[in-house]
Amino acid sequence: MRTHSQGNIGFQGVKVEHAVQRFIAAFNEIESYFRAALVVDEHVEFGKLVREYVATRHLPLRHQDALLAFARLRNAISHEPYRNGRPIAYPRPDVVEQIEQLRDLCFKPPTALSVLGQREVCSVAPGQPISAALEYVSLYDYSQLPVYDGDSYVGILTTNAIARWLAAQFAAAEGLAEAETVGHVLDFAEQHESAKPVARSITTADAIHRLSKGGQEGKPLTALIITQSGKSTEKPLRVVVDDDLPALVSALEIG
DSSP: EEEEESBBBBGHHHHHEEEEEEEHHHHHHHHHHHHHHHHHOOSSOHHHHHHHHHHHHHHOOHHHHHHHHHHHHHHHHHHSSSEEEEEEEEOOOHHHHHOOOOOHHHOOOOBBBHOOOOOOOOOOOOOHHHHHHHHHHHHHOSSSSEEEEHHHHHHHHHEHHHHHHHHHHHHOOOOOTSSHHHHHHHHTOOOOOOOOEEETTTTHHHHHHHHHHHHHGGGSSEEEESBBSTTTTSOOEEOOOOOGGHHHHTTTTOO
């Protein structure tokens, strides 16, 4: 924030009046959008509006902090005394860009699939030998493999489950049974090792939330399996795992 006494021209030659107009326009668009999305009237104060929207859309808390800071600046521009017909406070050009970026993120939130891109998914069937899964692990360094029985998703095979199966094999002095089925090894998965099919429309923010807290009792999910509409009988378009989180988080950065 700068004061008008420091000149009529902002950083990088942006005129004060133009910066204020852009900032106020973006702020008003965000506020109107939130009220319409949450179906609340004009009497609900902006701070409450922001907190509810951020919570229900699983947006990062830093977006909430930014919106509340923008509200304070808006109040300073709109309600503080003017000098020579111009506001005492006005937004820097980078602040204008940030509020416009945040407005665009709210209006058209990026989907996880648009951020990560579609990719051919390697899967295994319950009746296949575990050696087929081990080959995928060896060739592509996968740590999770979706298991499909025909067209239906049945579970997620993790390297942790494979490790527990191997430990059981050697504890029983049976050696490595490469012909053992994927379905048998899948029985060694722990309860929290689960994946969830989700629609291709899932937003980046929601994907981050579900990976972090979408499992049983609010625990992290092992993976998200993106399909056309989130049905377990649909072809997987992409498997989203913890390694994808940095790219997803980066897509929600502003400024």
